[in-house]
Amino acid sequence: MVGLGCAVLAPAPQHEPAAAPPLPAFPNPGQLDPGLAAFLRSSADQLCRWWSESSQRSPLPLLSVLPQVAPALEGLDAASLLDDLQLVMDGAFNPVHPGALAHLDPPPLTASVAADLICAGLNNNLLAEELSPSLSRLERSLTSWMAASLGLGDQAGGVAASGGSLSNLMALVVAREAAGLRRDSSALVFCSADAHVSLGKALAVMGLPAAALRPIGVDAAGQVDVQQLVAALDQAQTEGQPVLAVVATAGTTVRGAVDPIAAMAALCRPRGIWLHVDGAIGAVFGLCASQQQRVPGLGLADSLTVNPQKLLGITKTSSLLLLRQPQLLAQCFGTGLPYMEPSWAEAHGGECGLQGTRPAEVLKLWLGLRQLGMRGIEALLGGAVQRRQRLETLLEPLPLQCSSGPLHLLAFTPRHADAAVAEAWSQQTRQRLLEQQLMLSRPLYQGRHHLKAVLGNPHTGEAELQAVAAVLADSCSSLASFCP
Numbered sequence: 001m002v003g004l005g006c007a008v009l010a011p012a013p014q015h016e017p018a019a020a021p022p023l024p025a026f027p028n029p030g031q032l033d034p035g036l037a038a039f040l041r042s043s044a045d046q047l048c049r050w051w052s053e054s055s056q057r058s059p060l061p062l063l064s065v066l067p068q069v070a071p072a073l074e075g076l077d078a079a080s081l082l083d084d085l086q087l088v089m090d091g092a093f094n095p096v097h098p099g100a101l102a103h104l105d106p107p108p109l110t111a112s113v114a115a116d117l118i119c120a121g122l123n124n125n126l127l128a129e130e131l132s133p134s135l136s137r138l139e140r141s142l143t144s145w146m147a148a149s150l151g152l153g154d155q156a157g158g159v160a161a162s163g164g165s166l167s168n169l170m171a172l173v174v175a176r177e178a179a180g181l182r183r184d185s186s187a188l189v190f191c192s193a194d195a196h197v198s199l200g201k202a203l204a205v206m207g208l209p210a211a212a213l214r215p216i217g218v219d220a221a222g223q224v225d226v227q228q229l230v231a232a233l234d235q236a237q238t239e240g241q242p243v244l245a246v247v248a249t250a251g252t253t254v255r256g257a258v259d260p261i262a263a264m265a266a267l268c269r270p271r272g273i274w275l276h277v278d279g280a281i282g283a284v285f286g287l288c289a290s291q292q293q294r295v296p297g298l299g300l301a302d303s304l305t306v307n308p309q310k311l312l313g314i315t316k317t318s319s320l321l322l323l324r325q326p327q328l329l330a331q332c333f334g335t336g337l338p339y340m341e342p343s344w345a346e347a348h349g350g351e352c353g354l355q356g357t358r359p360a361e362v363l364k365l366w367l368g369l370r371q372l373g374m375r376g377i378e379a380l381l382g383g384a385v386q387r388r389q390r391l392e393t394l395l396e397p398l399p400l401q402c403s404s405g406p407l408h409l410l411a412f413t414p415r416h417a418d419a420a421v422a423e424a425w426s427q428q429t430r431q432r433l434l435e436q437q438l439m440l441s442r443p444l445y446q447g448r449h450h451l452k453a454v455l456g457n458p459h460t461g462e463a464e465l466q467a468v469a470a471v472l473a474d475s476c477s478s479l480a481s482f483c484p
Contacts, residue, residue, distance in 0.1 A: 023078040027121075039078045040117075046082060047113075050089050054096035059439035065091035098459040101468070102441040104281060106456045109313035111371035115364035116315050126160075126358040127350035128340040135360040136349050142366050146306065147322040150286045151299020157326030159353045160319065160361050164280035165198035167305040167321040168247075170333075170353050172202050174303065174323065175245040175274035177332040188236055190214045191247040192224045192259055196278055199247060212244075222257030222405055224248065230267060237271075245274040250295045251281025254445045254452060256409030258282055261297030275300065280307040280319065282407050288378040294385070294406040311408070311456045312380060314368045318361055321353070329353060380458065384408035387455035387465065394469035398476045403450070411443065411450040412472075414479055421479070422448040429475040438468055 021035035028036070067087045076084070094100060096107045124132035126139060139160055147156035161167045172189065181187045185208060191199055193215040203212050216229045229246070236243055246268050248259040261277060268275040277283070277298060283306040285291040286298045298304060302324055309318040323329065330347035337348055350356040372380065388408045395402060400412040413422045426442045426449040433440055433451075441452045453468065 020078060023081070025075075035078070039081075042078070042082055043085065046086060046089070051096050054094050055098060057094055057097065058434065058437050059094045059097040059100040059102070060434060061091050061094070063091060095457070096459065097437065097439075098457065098461060098464050099436070099438040099467075100457055101453045101455065101460060101464070102439040104310040104454055104456065106311060106313045107459065108315045109368040109371060112313065112315045112318075112364040112368035115367040119360045119363045122360065122363075124360050126360055126362075127356050128337055128348040129344050130341050132349070132360060135363060136345075138366060139349065139360070139362040140345065142362055143320055143322060143326075146287075146320060147304075147324075147326075150283060150304060150306070150322065152301065152304065152322055152324050153299070155326075156322060156324050158320050158322035159326075159329055159349070160358070160365070161321055161353060162317045162319065162355065162358075162361070164196070164278070164305050164307045164319045165201060166354065167280070167307075167319045168196070168198045168276070168278055169202040169205060170321050170329075171276045171303040171305060171323075172199075172245055173206060173354075174328050174332045175276060176206065178274060178302075178328060179242065179244060179272075181242055181244055184242055185209070185212075187242045187244040188212055188214050189244050189247060190216055190229060190232055192216060192249050192252065192257075193218050194222055194252040194254065194257065195247060195249050196253055196280070199278075218257070222252055222255050222403065224259045224264065226260060226263045226267070229264065233267060233271065233273075243271070243273050245276050248275065248277045248297075248301070250277055250279035250283050250298065251407050251409075252405065253281070254409070254411050254443050254450065255403040255405050256281065256407035257405035258295055258407070261295075261300055265297060265300035274302045276303045276305075277301040278305050280305050281310050281409075284308060284311055284377075285381055285407065288374065288381055290378055291381045291385075308365055308368070311384060312368065312372070312377065314365050318365050320365075326352075380456075383458060384456045387460055388453075390462070391453060391455065391465050391468065394465060395472065398469075398473055399479065400472070400476065403445070408455045409452065410455065411445060411452040413445075413448050413450040414476070417448070417479070419448050422450070425449075425475065425479065426451050429472065432475060433468065433471050436467055436471060438464065438471065440468070 021038060023035045023039050024033050065087055067084050095105050124135050126132045126136055129136045143158040147158055148154055176182055189212060200213050214232060217225050219225050246264055248261045248264050250258050265275050282295045283298060285294045304322045306320045308314040309316050329352040333353055334347050334351035385408050388410050392402060392410055399415045401415045402412045404410045414425050430440060430442050443450055443452050
């Protein structure tokens with residue numbers, strides 16, 4: 001007799017199970033291959049199980065695994081390949097967990113995952129239109145829609161890129177070309193002191209010295225101090241140093257602050273200076289009327305970086321560089337593709353950016369947005385902000401200095417603590433949080449370590465927010481123990 005809660009074991013088979021059909025190395029162009037279909041179904045099942053068990057594992061795995069790297073003499077069968085995949089999955093970061101609050105890496109949107117698979121299977125190349133006839137057209141159309149939706153105008157457009165760092169780099173290259181400063185090593189770029197590190201990398205790639213990047217101080221809200229920017233631009237003009245671009249940030253990395261884009265545009269326009277907005281984190285808020293006030297002025301930019309992967313759950317990578325005048329991309333990067341048929345539009349995709357060969361990353365963005373719809377996008381954005389506001393409310397009674405902006409990021413550190421105390425407290429408190437399967441990050445910001453919560457995970461609920469607050473309250477009660 002079987003007791004409650006026990007599973008009935010199936011009887012042992014009386015014969016060997018039928019062998020799984022072999023896995024072909026390449027798809028069959030003439031008929032459906034049962035081995036390939038079974039392999040893809042099994043891999044999908046494996047991924048769905050990994051997702052479904054996410055809440056039973058920590059967001060951060062207990063160990064980092066490394067499978068055998070070199071290929072064996074003979075290729076592996078389907079079962080062995082799936083075993084190898086499972087080993088890697090077991091050591092992977094777990095963004096689906098409700099306690100995954102550390103980074104700008106939300107759970108993946110399910111339609112985006114499916115589109116990623118189809119993208120890989122189609123294996124089209126956005127280098128040239130004959131290699132991706134429909135997908136090239138889709139990218140142009142979707143980037144134009146996104147640019148217009150964010151206020152850049154009906155003639156605006158852009159190009160997909162593998163990450164915001166590349167989008168920022170391409171924007172600055174275009175800005176330099178538009179200003180006629182390609183051969184001028186004295187050109188300057190002004191940005192927030194809290195701007196993303198990719199700007200420094202971009203200038204290095206462009207052959208400019210580190211001193212070409214001029215950070216401007218921020219105010220108490222984490223926004224660029226406009227008066228400091230005015231003084232810096234005036235000084236550059238007086239000293240005869242050309243300005244390549246001014247960069248505004250719509251969503252800084254630690255606190256999610258949004259620079260005063262309209263005021264910065266008012267400075268740039270009469271001076272003929274290119275205004276780029278790094279909206280990798282926050283620009284998506286401009287898609288919905290109910291959230292646009294969080295990122296005002298996006299439409300005043302000459303170029304704009306948008307990363308739908310940061311909050312909308314589009315699978316990595318998904319970044320767009322949008323321009324008010326998209327034809328500048330081909331003017332800057334076009335070299336001609338003599339080994340391809342002429343473009344059906346103004347230029348091939350490989351002539352509209354630094355990347356030549358490109359996968360059709362636009363497919364997962366397009367299908368993901370179609371899955372969400374505008375109401376779904378609005379719900380994701382609004383829910384993220386509400387979670388940040390709720391956690392901020394829970395932390396109000398605690399002796400913490402909180403730093404946030406209008407978006408969904410919140411950073412905090414002990415009030416009046418010095419750098420050493422903040423470092424020790426943040427390190428120990430993060431460990432306590434991890435023991436409760438709650439993962440926050442620990443950035444160094446304005447000379448002190450903080451804990452940072454990113455509230456873009458739609459699985460995070462009141463229970464997780466209350467649990468974070470409880471751990472922090474207990475940790476704050478023992479602050480004295482961190483003092484030397």
